[in-house]
Amino acid sequence: xxxxxxxxxxxxxxxxxxxxxxxxxxxxxxxxxxxxxxxxxxxxxxxxxxxxxxxxxxxxxxxxxxxxxxxxxxxxxxxxxxxxxxxxxxxxxxxxxxxxxxxxxxxxxxxxxxxxxxxxxxxxxxxxxxxxxxxxxxxxxxxxxxxxxxxxxxxxxxxxxxxxxxxxxxxxxxxxxxxxxxxxxxxxxxxxxxxxxxxxxxxxxxxxxxxxxxxxxxxxxxxxxxxxxxxxxxxxxxxxxxxxxxxxxxxxxxxxxxxxxxxxxxxxxxxxxxxxxxxxxxxxxxxxxxxxxxxxxxxxxxxxxxxxxxxxxxxxxxxxxxxxxxxxxxxxxxxxxxxxxxxxxxxxxxxxxxxxxxxxxxxxxxxxxxxxxxxxxxxxxxxxxxxxxxxxxxxxxx
Amino acid sequence: xxxxxxxxxxxxxxxxxxxxxxxxxxxxxxxxxxxxxxxxxxxxxxxxxxxxxxxxxxxxxxxxxxxxxxxxxxxxxxxxxxxxxxxxxxxxxxxxxxxxxxxxxxxxxxxxxxxxxxxxxxxxxxxxxxxxxxxxxxxxxxxxxxxxxxxxxxxxxxxxxxxxxxxxxxxxxxxxxxxxxxxxxxxxxxxxxxxxxxxxxxxxxxxxxxxxxxxxxxxxxxxxxxxxxxxxxxxxxxxxxxxxxxxxxxxxxxxxxxxxxxxxxxxxxxxxxxxxxxxxxxxxxxxxxxxxxxxxxxxxxxxxxxxxxxxxxxxxxxxxxxxxxxxxxxxxxxxxxxxxxxxxxxxxxxxxxxxxxxxxxxxxxxxxxxxxxxxxxxxxxxxxx
Numbered sequence: 001x002x003x004x005x006x007x008x009x010x011x012x013x014x015x016x017x018x019x020x021x022x023x024x025x026x027x028x029x030x031x032x033x034x035x036x037x038x039x040x041x042x043x044x045x046x047x048x049x050x051x052x053x054x055x056x057x058x059x060x061x062x063x064x065x066x067x068x069x070x071x072x073x074x075x076x077x078x079x080x081x082x083x084x085x086x087x088x089x090x091x092x093x094x095x096x097x098x099x100x101x102x103x104x105x106x107x108x109x110x111x112x113x114x115x116x117x118x119x120x121x122x123x124x125x126x127x128x129x130x131x132x133x134x135x136x137x138x139x140x141x142x143x144x145x146x147x148x149x150x151x152x153x154x155x156x157x158x159x160x161x162x163x164x165x166x167x168x169x170x171x172x173x174x175x176x177x178x179x180x181x182x183x184x185x186x187x188x189x190x191x192x193x194x195x196x197x198x199x200x201x202x203x204x205x206x207x208x209x210x211x212x213x214x215x216x217x218x219x220x221x222x223x224x225x226x227x228x229x230x231x232x233x234x235x236x237x238x239x240x241x242x243x244x245x246x247x248x249x250x251x252x253x254x255x256x257x258x259x260x261x262x263x264x265x266x267x268x269x270x271x272x273x274x275x276x277x278x279x280x281x282x283x284x285x286x287x288x289x290x291x292x293x294x295x296x297x298x299x300x301x302x303x304x305x306x307x308x309x310x311x312x313x314x315x316x317x318x319x320x321x322x323x324x325x326x327x328x329x330x331x332x333x334x335x336x337x338x339x340x341x342x343x344x345x346x347x348x349x350x351x352x353x354x355x356x357x358x359x360x361x362x363x364x365x366x367x368x369x370x371x372x373x374x375x376x377x378x379x380x381x382x383x384x385x386x387x388x389x390x391x392x393x394x395x396x397x398x
Numbered sequence: 399x400x401x402x403x404x405x406x407x408x409x410x411x412x413x414x415x416x417x418x419x420x421x422x423x424x425x426x427x428x429x430x431x432x433x434x435x436x437x438x439x440x441x442x443x444x445x446x447x448x449x450x451x452x453x454x455x456x457x458x459x460x461x462x463x464x465x466x467x468x469x470x471x472x473x474x475x476x477x478x479x480x481x482x483x484x485x486x487x488x489x490x491x492x493x494x495x496x497x498x499x500x501x502x503x504x505x506x507x508x509x510x511x512x513x514x515x516x517x518x519x520x521x522x523x524x525x526x527x528x529x530x531x532x533x534x535x536x537x538x539x540x541x542x543x544x545x546x547x548x549x550x551x552x553x554x555x556x557x558x559x560x561x562x563x564x565x566x567x568x569x570x571x572x573x574x575x576x577x578x579x580x581x582x583x584x585x586x587x588x589x590x591x592x593x594x595x596x597x598x599x600x601x602x603x604x605x606x607x608x609x610x611x612x613x614x615x616x617x618x619x620x621x622x623x624x625x626x627x628x629x630x631x632x633x634x635x636x637x638x639x640x641x642x643x644x645x646x647x648x649x650x651x652x653x654x655x656x657x658x659x660x661x662x663x664x665x666x667x668x669x670x671x672x673x674x675x676x677x678x679x680x681x682x683x684x685x686x687x688x689x690x691x692x693x694x695x696x697x698x699x700x701x702x703x704x705x706x707x708x709x710x711x712x713x714x715x716x717x718x719x720x721x722x723x724x725x726x727x728x729x730x731x732x733x734x735x736x737x738x739x740x741x742x743x744x745x746x747x748x749x750x751x752x753x754x755x756x757x758x759x760x761x762x763x764x765x766x767x768x769x770x771x772x773x774x775x776x777x778x779x780x781x782x783x
Contacts, residue, residue, distance in 0.1 A: 268518040270587055271740045272747060277518070 057320035059234040062303060062312040063241050067219070067227040069305045071121050075216040077306075078114040082212045085111050086205045093198040096188040098181040105174055105283075111208075112167050112280065116293040120252040120300055123244040124226050125218030129211045132252075133162055138259070139277045140168035142176070145200070152196045156207050165204055168280070173201055175282035236387050245300075246314070246388045250379045253297055257371040260290045261346070264357045265364050273361065275354035286353035291346050298339040301378075314382070323385040331381055338374045345370040437678040439671050443624060443631040447604070451612040453677070459581075459625025461505040462512070463641060465489060466576055468501055473569040476537035477551060477558045483534035486572075487527055514579045514737050522579055526572060533568035536560050544722075546763040552719035559723045565762035570726035571733075577641055578734025581626040582699065586692045587739040589623035595688065601676065620676050623691070624669045634662035642695070645731075649701050656694040664694045692742040696735060700745070700781045703731035704774055711770040725762050725770075729754060732777070745780045753777070 088107035092100040115135055122132045144164040148154040156165050163169075177197075178184035188194050188201075217223035233241045258267065259279070266273045278286040299306065303313020315332035325334035345367040349356050356364050383390050445453050469489050475481055488498035492508035515522045535549075537560060542550030549563045561567045588594060594616075601616035613621065629643035630636040637647050650662040657664050672687030674680075706728035713720040732753055735745050757773045758765055777783070 263518055269515055270737065270743075274519050 057317055059242055059317070060231050062314070062317060063231045063234055065303050065311040065313065066241075066245065066300075067230050069309065069311060070300060070303070071118075071230075072216075072219050072227065073305065074114070074117045075121075075212070075219060078111070078118050079212050079216045081107070081111045081114045082205070082209050086202075086209050089201050089205045093188065093202060096185045096198075098185055101174065101181055101185055108167070108170055108174060109283070109285075112283075112289060113292055115167065116289060117296040117299075117306060119255070119293065120245075120249050120297060122248050122251070124230065125215040125224065128218075129214055130162075131211055131215055134211055135166045135208065136168065136279070137163050137166060138168040138279050139281060140164065140166075140172050142172055145169055145172060149193055149196045149200050152199070156203060165207060170201070170204055171280050171282045173197070173204075175284075238389055238391055240388075242314075242317075242386060243388045243391075246383050246386060247391055249297060249300060249314075250375075250383075250390060251392055252293075253371075253378055254375060256290055256293050256297075257368065257375055260286065260293070261353075261364065261368050261371060264353060265361065265368055266357070267368070273357040275357055278353045278357070281354055284352040284354070287346060287349045287351045287356075290353075291343060294339065294342050294346060298336070298343070301335060301339070314386070318382070318385055321385055323381075325377075325381065331377070331385060335374070335377050335382065338370070338377055342367070342370045342374050437674060437680070439674045441632075441670075443633075443666075443670055443673065445617070445673055445677060447612050449612075451607075451610075453604075453613040453617055454621050454631075455611070455613060455618065456621045456625025458505075458507045459622055459628070461503075461507040462509055462580065462626075463628050464503065465492065465497070465501060465505070465507070465509055466573065466580075467640060468497070470569070470573055472500065473533060473572065476533055476569070477540060477560045479540055480537045481534055483527075483530045486530040486534070490526065490530070509576060509580050512580050512584050513576070514583045526575060526579070529568045529572045529575070532562060532566075533560070533572065536562050536568065544719075552722055554717050554719035554723075557719060557723070559719055561722050561726075561762075564760060565718075565722045565725075566729075566760075567723050567726035570723070571730050574727060574730030575733060578699065578730065578737050581628065581642060582695060582734055583737035585623040585626035586695055587737060589619045589626075590688045590692060591739065594619040595676070595684070597681075601679065614676075616676050617673070620669075620673050624673070627665065627669065627695075629666070633666050642698075645702050646698050649698050649705070652701070652705065654698065654701050656697055657690050661694055661698055664690060665698075668694070689742060692739055693744075696738045696742070696744060697781060697783075699731050699734045700777055701783060703728050703735075704777050704783060706731060707770050707774045707777075710765075711767055711774070714767045714770065722762050725758070725765065728773070729758065732773075745777075749776065749780065 085104075085107040088100070088104040092104045118126075119132055119136065126132065141163040144161065148161070148164055154161060174184070177187045188198055191197070218226045221227065230241045233239070237243065259277075262268070264274050264277045275281075279289050280286050298304075301313060302310055302315045304310045315336065318332040318335075319330060323331035325331045327334065329337075349363050349367055350360060353364070379390060382388075443454065447453050469486060472481060472485060472489070485498070485500050488494075489500045490508070491510040492501070492505065495506055496504045510516065510523055513523050513526065539549040540551060540560065542548060544550035544552040544559075544561045544565070546565070547563050549561065552559045552561050552565075552567075559567050560569065593599075599616045599619065601614045603614065605611040605613055605615060605618060611618075627643065627646075628641045629638050629646070633643060634647060634650070638644055646661055646665055650660045654661045655664070657668075659667065668687040668690040672684055672691065675683035675687060706724045709724040710721050710728060713724065715721075732750060735743070736747050736750050738745070753773050753776055757769050757776070759769075
């Protein structure tokens with residue numbers, strides 16, 4: 001039973017035609033509306049049992065698939081990529097040149113792409129070390145970074161440094177400190193702060209390594225074995241694993257909609273674009289990362305590993321409950337169709353996104369619209385079907 | 399009631415309740431809620447629920463209006479002595495809940511985190527803080543007479559205005575600027591936006607009856623927009639001498655009309671009728687009144703800008719103090735137009751920037767009468783005034 005769909009269909013039936021149709025037609029439309037609502041009410045009473053007694057669908061099987069085939073392998077890959085990044089940074093700082101700079105960039109890119117596949121899992125071990133905020137808070141704060149470098153003394157764990165660390169800070173340091181490769185390299189050789197800058201680069205990578213390896217080790221059986229608890233917590237309450245996963249999947253998807261696309265487009269500034277707010281502003285391949293991120297969440301929804309092996313996931317849970325979209329097709333199919341639409345809409349944005357939000361805003365806006373549609377499905381239809389509560393709040397004030 | 403209180407945090411459950419409530423009410427008395435003819439629109443901005451509990455609340459807005467009033471008092475002191483920019487910044491950010499001792503009252507609310515761009519783009523907040531630095535720096539010259547290139551006091555009769563070396567009265571840029579970037583922006587572009595007042599916002603369950611919050615989220619958002627308008631509940635029978643209520647009445651007296659009403663009534667009637675529409679689930683009337691408020695408010699700011707440009711022009715060459723003062727006012731009311739919602743705005747940001755930067759520029763002593771005419775003509779053309 002999909003309650004949100006019910007309320008949406010009510011609104012449309014009641015308010016749109018009802019307001020326009022005169023006399024008899026309006027009465028008839030109201031009659032059908034009443035009938036529909038009453039039918040829904042009755043079915044909702046009947047459906048209660050199937051909904052609560054989801055014995056036929058084994059959530060622990062699904063959770064085991066998430067832990068063993070998606071979350072742990074994704075962290076393992078990320079962990080390796082961060083290792084390589086550290087090596088590339090050591091290699092670069094020991095004797096900087098443009099070839100090593102390019103190798104360092106490739107290592108950074110590899111971490112950034114792998115990060116898209118881990119960003120969703122901000123619960124348990126990751127949330128203990130604030131992994132998401134530490135890895136990818138953007139836009140990065142160039143003034144803060146440069147202050148830290150010139151002081152040569154800093155605590156990278158403070159709240160005040162959260163926008164001076166992680167991938168965005170590294171992006172600035174390897175892509176944004178000079179006009180071209182030679183001038184960037186010279187900032188690590190012939191500059192009065194070269195040593196401090198090299199140290200900062202190394203400290204950022206070391207911090208990343210310590211956090212990622214801690215999270216990875218917390219998940220695996222010969223470490224913290226968080227997976228055991230994750231798989232066992234197969235209920236539906238707020239702290240259950242499905243609850244955590246659905247909440248964070250939504251939170252993460254909204255990062256794409258808001259931080260990656262909406263805010264640069266001017267969503268929060270009455271349409272005035274904020275080009276510097278894109279992900280990977282200096283690297284300039286923001287669209288690639290956004291597409292990879294959507295694909296990652298698409299995989300997660302479908303219980304599909306990065307190698308493409310499709311096993312039990314949230315989509316199967318929806319299908320087991322026979323969840324339907326208001327259009328009549330299965331809800332899981334509607335969500336998958338919308339993932340496809342999101343991917344193709346975002347893919348059609350030309351990089352750099354920072355220029356597209358100003359010169360090609362129609363295309364960016366179209367992508368934003370597709371992402372918004374998916375938020376409705378993921379944040380309303382999906383959780384209500386699974387009896388999961390979205391517990392994070394949009395920032396509000398009064 | 400405890401269950402209700404807890405449930406309101408959780409969307410799926412709320413939706414369930416909502417759906418059932420709708421289903422039940424639909425079966426019983428489907429007509430009563432949606433027919434605009436069956437609910438009463440009160441004469442004043444007073445609303446209560448079926449049990450007679452007051453549902454109107456906007457203390458946060460009252461606090462912010464009072465904060466800006468007290469900032470004004472401090473800025474006035476800059477005409478007779480030096481002031482510290484940090485005091486203004488502490489008030490702007492409401493440091494320590496009492497503006498670091500500068501406010502006469504405590505509140506958890508602040509102006510800074512409600513300024514356009516807050517949390518996303520700090521450039522507008524920085525603009526105001528730079529204005530505060532400029533005002534404080536100018537206050538060092540409180541004992542000098544202003545002239546081109548010399549900061550100091552420009553006097554006209556009993557009026558004393560502290561202006562910069564470039565003739566800019568920063569007090570006006572700050573006060574009227576924040577009226578735009580906080581009050582106007584928050585009301586028309588935030589609280590009356592789809593995200594805060596549209597279909598996805600809860601309009602069924604009272605927020606927290608145990609704590610005296612008998613309003614729904616949607617009702618509250620509407621009230622908060624009204625709170626930023628800042629007028630008495632029986633406006634215009636009772637007037638106000640500050641902020642948007644003052645300038646709305648000023649334009650009303652000058653004969654400004656919107657939607658076939660004088661602007662006092664256009665604004666107040668729309669706020670009251672729209673709130674009644676929200677409480678009675680009359681979406682069409684709600685949306686119509688949102689449009690009236692947004693378009694009328696933008697028109698008021700545009701007309702007020704024109705009025706000040708015209709005032710500056712009338713004093714051009716004869717009363718420099720008033721010329722600079724009115725030009726500073728005009729600058730801020732023009733700048734306010736930038737914070738208009740995309741759906742209804744008449745003027746582009748490019749046009750506003752063009753008027754402020756190209757036509758007027760950053761040295762008010764160098765503005766010519768022709769520049770003022772150009773600014774007036776450009777705004778009049780956009781608004782059909």
